[in-house]
Amino acid sequence: MPFNCIPAKDFVNRKGEMLHLKRLPELRESHVTGNILLEGAHGSGKTELLKQVYRSIYWEDSPVIPFYYAFKSATLKAGVFAQDYFTQFIRQYISFSAKEPAIVTGRGLPLSRSVPPASAWLLDMMDEFEELRNAGDFYGQLLAALAAPVHAATRRGKPVLIMLDNFQMASRLYEETPGDFSALAGFFESPMSSPLCPHIITGAPESALESIFAENALRGTAERMVLRPLPDDAAHSFFKSFCAKLGIQEDPETSVRFVKFLSCNPLYIKSIARSLWRMHKKEATQRDLWECYSHEVSEGEIALYWSSLFSEAIRNPAIQRIAMRVFRHLVEADGEVAAIERLPMILGVSELEVRETLAALKTAGFLQGRTGYKIPKDPVLLDVMHSLYMQDIEGKYHPERLREMILEKYSAHNRPASCFEMTLLAAPEAELIAAKAFEQIARTMKLNTDIAERIQLALIEACINAMEHSGGIEKKIFLKFYTSPSRLEIAIDSAGHFFDPEAVEDPEVAVKLTSAHKRGWGLKLIQSIMDEVRIERIDDRTRVLLIKHIKHDEVLHDTKKLQG
Amino acid sequence: MTPKNFRVSSKEIGDTAVIYPQGYLNNVTGESLVQECTEHIEKGTKKIVISFSKTELINSIGISMLLSIIEKLLNTGGELCFTDMSKMLKDTFEMLGLTQYITSFDTEAEALNYLKAVSHP
Numbered sequence: 001m002p003f004n005c006i007p008a009k010d011f012v013n014r015k016g017e018m019l020h021l022k023r024l025p026e027l028r029e030s031h032v033t034g035n036i037l038l039e040g041a042h043g044s045g046k047t048e049l050l051k052q053v054y055r056s057i058y059w060e061d062s063p064v065i066p067f068y069y070a071f072k073s074a075t076l077k078a079g080v081f082a083q084d085y086f087t088q089f090i091r092q093y094i095s096f097s098a099k100e101p102a103i104v105t106g107r108g109l110p111l112s113r114s115v116p117p118a119s120a121w122l123l124d125m126m127d128e129f130e131e132l133r134n135a136g137d138f139y140g141q142l143l144a145a146l147a148a149p150v151h152a153a154t155r156r157g158k159p160v161l162i163m164l165d166n167f168q169m170a171s172r173l174y175e176e177t178p179g180d181f182s183a184l185a186g187f188f189e190s191p192m193s194s195p196l197c198p199h200i201i202t203g204a205p206e207s208a209l210e211s212i213f214a215e216n217a218l219r220g221t222a223e224r225m226v227l228r229p230l231p232d233d234a235a236h237s238f239f240k241s242f243c244a245k246l247g248i249q250e251d252p253e254t255s256v257r258f259v260k261f262l263s264c265n266p267l268y269i270k271s272i273a274r275s276l277w278r279m280h281k282k283e284a285t286q287r288d289l290w291e292c293y294s295h296e297v298s299e300g301e302i303a304l305y306w307s308s309l310f311s312e313a314i315r316n317p318a319i320q321r322i323a324m325r326v327f328r329h330l331v332e333a334d335g336e337v338a339a340i341e342r343l344p345m346i347l348g349v350s351e352l353e354v355r356e357t358l359a360a361l362k363t364a365g366f367l368q369g370r371t372g373y374k375i376p377k378d379p380v381l382l383d384v385m386h387s388l389y390m391q392d393i394e395g396k397y398h399p400e401r402l403r404e405m406i407l408e409k410y411s412a413h414n415r416p417a418s419c420f421e422m423t424l425l426a427a428p429e430a431e432l433i434a435a436k437a438f439e440q441i442a443r444t445m446k447l448n449t450d451i452a453e454r455i456q457l458a459l460i461e462a463c464i465n466a467m468e469h470s471g472g473i474e475k476k477i478f479l480k481f482y483t484s485p486s487r488l489e490i491a492i493d494s495a496g497h498f499f500d501p502e503a504v505e506d507p508e509v510a511v512k513l514t515s516a517h518k519r520g521w522g523l524k525l526i527q528s529i530m531d532e533v534r535i536e537r538i539d540d541r542t543r544v545l546l547i548k549h550i551k552h553d554e555v556l557h558d559t560k561k562l563q564g
Numbered sequence: 565m566t567p568k569n570f571r572v573s574s575k576e577i578g579d580t581a582v583i584y585p586q587g588y589l590n591n592v593t594g595e596s597l598v599q600e601c602t603e604h605i606e607k608g609t610k611k612i613v614i615s616f617s618k619t620e621l622i623n624s625i626g627i628s629m630l631l632s633i634i635e636k637l638l639n640t641g642g643e644l645c646f647t648d649m650s651k652m653l654k655d656t657f658e659m660l661g662l663t664q665y666i667t668s669f670d671t672e673a674e675a676l677n678y679l680k681a682v683s684h685p
Contacts, residue, residue: 432588435621453652460623509661513635518628521660525624528659 002058002068002092002163003101005051006270010241013234014049016498016537017227021053021200025064025159028198035192037209038202040227041378042365043267043305046202049227050163053200057161058096065160067092067149071169071203073312078175078184079133082141086129087111089148090122121155138175142184146191153196160197164188167201168208185212192221205365226500231536231543232256232491235264242273243284250284258289261379261410268380271301290410294403297380298387306384313364314357321393322349323357327366328389331375331382340373418444418483424463426475426494431463434479438490441481445488451554455488455546458529461522462492462544469496469542478541485555490546498537501527572596573618574604580611580679582672589622594629601633610642611679615672617648627660634665643667643682645675 005011011018024036040046050068057066067089075084094114095103103114115122125148132140149160164170173184192199201222203209213222230238236256243250262268275292276284296302314320325347333339343354358373366381367373375382383406391397422437424430435456442452466477475495482489507520527533532547571593574583581604585597601612612633637644646657646668657663669675 428592429588429590431623432621450651453650454655457622457652457656460621464623464625509631509665512628512631513638513665518631519625521624521627524660525627525656 001105002051002054002066003104005048005055008052008056010238011048011052013230013237013537014045014052014227017049017225018053018056020225021049022057022064022161024198024200025161028195029159035199035201035222036225037213037222038200038225038227039206039209040202040204041229041263041265042204042309042381043265044227044229045266046204046227047165048266050165050200050202053161054163058101059099063158065093065096065149065152065156065158066163067160068163068165070165071167073169073172076169076172076174076178078142078173079136079138081173082138082145083133086141086145086148089145089152090126093122093152094119122152125151142187143190146187150191150194150197153194162191162197162199164199164201166203168203168205168212171208171212189221205363205368207365208363228534228536230264230266231545232260232264235259235262235266235269238266239269239273242270243276246273246277248273248276248281248284254286254289255284258284258286263378263380265378265380267305268296268302271296271305275300290407291403293383294399294406297383297406298391298397298399298402302380303384303387306381307388309364310366310388313366314360319353319357319360322347322353323361323366324385324389324393326354326357327361327385328393330367330373331385334375420481420483422479424467424477424479426467426477430467430477431460434463435460437479438481441483441488445483445485445550446556447550448554448556451548451550454529455490455548458526458546459490459492461526462490462546465522466492466494466496466542466544469494486550488546488548488550492544492546493541495540496542498542499535501533501535572600574600576604576609577676578680579609580613580676581609582613582615582676584615584618585626586618587620589619589626589629591625591629594626598629598632598636602636605636605640605642610637610640611645611682612637612642613645613647613672613675613679615647616650616653617672619653622653622656627656627662630662634662638665643679645669645679647672647675 021036028034038046038049047070054066054068057064069085069088072084075081090111091104091106094111094116095101097116097119098114112123112126125144129141129144132144149162153160170185170188172178174180175184188199191197199222201209229235233256236252236259239255239259240250240252243255258272259269262272272289272292275296276288279288279292279295281288281292292300310323311320314323326343329343329346330339340354340358343349344351347354358367361367362369362373366376366385368376387397387402390402420437420441422434424433438456438459439452442455447455463477463479478493480491482491501523504523505520507524512518512520523533526546529548530546531549532545534543534545534547536543536545571587572583572585574581576582581601583597583600583604585593587593589597597614604612614630614633634644644666646666648671649657649668654668657666657668667675667678669678
């Protein structure tokens with residue numbers, strides 16, 4: 001239901017995306033943009049964003065009619081889907097006109113009696129749909145259901161913003177039995193091309209969504225918009241606000257470290273906060289957090305979320321068991337390609353079974369990679385799958401054992417990280433101040449000269465970039481260095497414009513040599529030095545986050561050899 | 565030694581110019597370096613050694629200035645050698661692809677020895 005979302009004030013750091021999506025009808029009308037394919041990792045908050053857009057438009061005196069629809073596996077039979085889609089639209093339309101949310105949920109008057117007198121055309125539409133249903137014309141029903149928002153937009157002279165969630169399921173719409181007709185998603189072409197009905201489409205994983213738009217009539221009808229993870233401080237604010245509502249005290253330093261471990265994923269953060277509350281925790285101490293985490297990855301909401309996606313993707317219990325073993329084996333082999341070739345022999349299953357299992361795991365987002373199969377960099381998913389493996393394959397699952405295993409596994413993570421902060425005024429060579437400060441940090445971390453100099457270069461580049469592009473009045477850049485024995489993280493914040501690193505062209509020395517513009521090496525340098533480079537938008541600031549995992553041979557182990 | 569400015573110094577050994585960018589090789593030092601090299605090239609020097617023995621730090625703008633020098637020298641059919649680079653500098657130039665246009669040596673003496681044997685019309 002579109003109203004089932006968190007309070008607007010707790011929905012942090014998505015102002016820019018909200019504004020853009022709400023302006024979509026206007027932008028569509030002026031041909032600035034088309035439909036939006038909203039992408040992002042599982043749990044990154046795509047559904048929440050759609051619901052926030054819906055609620056915001058609903059309560060504003062807006063010239064746009066909002067419509068939210070989430071695909072469900074129970075309503076994928078074409079006739080059932082058409083009925084559900086049509087009814088949902090009519091309910092939401094009437095609810096929006098009357099500003100009466102109860103109509104959306106089906107409470108109150110029967111639908112036909114809720115139709116306002118000025119919208120008698122709605123009754124005609126409902127009668128026509130009923131006739132198609134009685135005639136068993138499911139194509140007609142499907143077309144009528146999908147055309148309903150377009151019809152309403154034309155009658156009212158107001159655009160309808162259509163928000164389709166879990167759209168990856170559209171590829172599974174069927175006529176009589178599952179899998180009998182795979183091109184029904186193509187029926188969305190007509191409403192998606194209506195200028196009065198801009199669509200925001202989301203779902204996961206990206207590969208499943210993109211394949212719908214690549215292979216059928218929908219090709220080229222939507223533009224990608226990527227919902228990036230929440231920045232650390234926004235993720236912490238989100239967690240803090242949840243805890244405050246549930247009467248739980250949290251320690252910022254511990255929480256920040258923990259939400260970072262959760263990859264700042266809103267779904268994980270919410271689940272842990274609720275778990276703390278269910279376990280009657282009054283404080284979110286480090287021990288409490290890991291205790292809740294162990295519970296979440298084995299029996300909690302996070303486990304339920306991933307295991308339902310897993311069962312949805314692989315329905316046959318025998319294949320599910322193979323998939324768990326395949327996944328476990330790939331994790332243990334650290335994604336090594338040769339390990340995939342050895343799977344049939346090691347697991348005692350056919351090559352075909354392995355191939356099909358790998359494909360199903362990839363379609364559901366449990367494996368990644370444009371080509372090949374890569375294990376996602378999501379420790380939470382890995383722990384959920386490990387717990388499933390312990391329960392269903394090893395038969396050795398015990399909550400206490402899992403908790404101990406997790407505490408031991410993340411003991412290094414539990415060691416507090418140091419944090420250093422500094423503010424630089426954007427001035428010539430101010431980056432040298434940051435470089436000098438880093439020299440001392442590198443000494444404290446006992447980094448060897450080579451790696452320290454490289455990171456210094458990456459830092460200099462990031463500072464120059466921030467200073468060159470820092471807009472705003474204050475012309476300052478803000479640096480934070482988080483250090484732990486195995487990890488260095490540098491956050492560089494400025495009022496500069498957000499940019500997509502994927503959109504930056506990779507410079508070629510042969511081209512630059514003959515070009516008048518010889519600059520543009522900064523991002524390439526940074527990316528070649530750091531393990532991870534993230535560009536994040538935090539309200540009115542842009543953050544460049546540099547992450548380096550410190551390897552054993554990058555640290556001086558004999559203190560006599562320390563530089564300086 | 566010609567102390568034209570505090571960021572770049574140079575000397576001439578036979579038909580070769582040896583140039584020392586000092587401190588932080590950024591836009592300011594980079595421009596001085598380009599100017600210094602240009603003066604030598606315009607005087608007809610075709611062999612240049614850039615010694616990084618006095619260079620403490622570099623940034624991407626400094627690297628783009630080095631590209632300008634490579635371009636100028638390539639256009640005159642000259643030869644450019646880099647010497648005394650830290651491991652970080654060597655790896656960076658290698659990664660960016662600069663090393664295919666220059667010859668690198670550990671020391672200035674090795675570079676001068678090499679250039680002695682190179683003849684330019």
